[in-house]
Amino acid sequence: MGASQQQLQELSQQLQEIQEQIELLREDVEAVRDQQDAVDEATDAIEQLESGSTVQVPLGGGAYVRATIEDIDEVIVELGADYALERDQEGAIETLEHKKDRLDDRIEELEDQISELEAESGQLEQQAQQLQQQAMQQQMQQMQQGQEQSPDE
Template identity: 55%
Template sequence: MSLGGGGQQQLQQLSQEIQALEEEKEELKGDIEALQAEKAEIEEAKEALDVLETGSTVQVPLGGDAYVRAEIEDIDEVVVSLGGGYAAEQTSDDAVDVLEEKKGAVDERIEDVREEISTVEEEQSSLEQQAQQAQQQMMQQQMQAQEQQQNGE
C-alpha cells in the first residue's frame, strides 16, 4: 500500500510552479538589463549633444556595424525618436528635454519590473514553504506507516 502518493504529486506540482517562477524572474532580470542598456544609450546621446558643436566630425552608423564620417552642419537641428515609429526635428535643448522624458519613462519601467520581480519572489517563497510543509507531512505519514507496520507484525 502506497501512502502519500497524492503528496508526491503535490510536491511535483509545487516544484514545477517554483521552476516556472524562477524562469519568469530570470526573464524579468533580462528585461531590466535591456532597459538599463537603453538608459545608457539615452545618457550617451545627451552627453553627445552637450559636447558636440557645429562643424564637429562624427561617426554615423549606417547599420550592420558600418559607419561613415560626417560633419555636423548645425547642432541645433536634431532628429529625435518620439516612439511608435515617429521622429521629429528638435532644437538641441528640446532634444535633451525629450531624452530626459524618455529616461524618466525607462526609469519607471525599470521600477515596475523590479516590483514585478519582488512579487514573483514572494510567490516563489510561499510555494517553497508549501513544498517544505508537504514534504514534512509526507515524512510524518511514512514514519507513522512504518510504526503501524512494525506494531502489526
C-alpha cells in the first residue's frame, strides 16, 4: 500500500470517528431537550394548580392515583445531584426556570462541540480529496511515462 493510500485510510478512519462523536453529541442534545420539555410541563402544571386541585399522580409502571393538592406552596423541586428543595409556588417556578437556563447552556456547549467537529471533518475531507487528486495525477504521469518508454513500431 502506497503512502498516500495509507494516509487516505487514516483520514477515512478519523472521519468515521468524528462522525460517531457528532452523532453521540446530537443524541445528548436530544436528551437535554427532552429534559427541557419535562421542565416546561412541570412549570405549566405548577402555574395552573392551586390548593384543593385534584390531580393524577404517577406511581410508576403505568399506575396513577388521584390526589388532592393540600398546599401549592409546598412544591418539592429537584436541584440535581440527589438534592431537592421545598419551595412555594413562585419559588418552584423560578427554580425550574433556572434549571431550564442551565439546560440551554448545556445545549449551547454541545452544539459548539458539534460545530468544531464538523469543521475538523471538513478539513479532513479536503485533505482526502487532495490526496486522491495527487494519486490520480501520479497514476496519469506513470501511464504517460510508460507509453513514452514503449518502443514505437
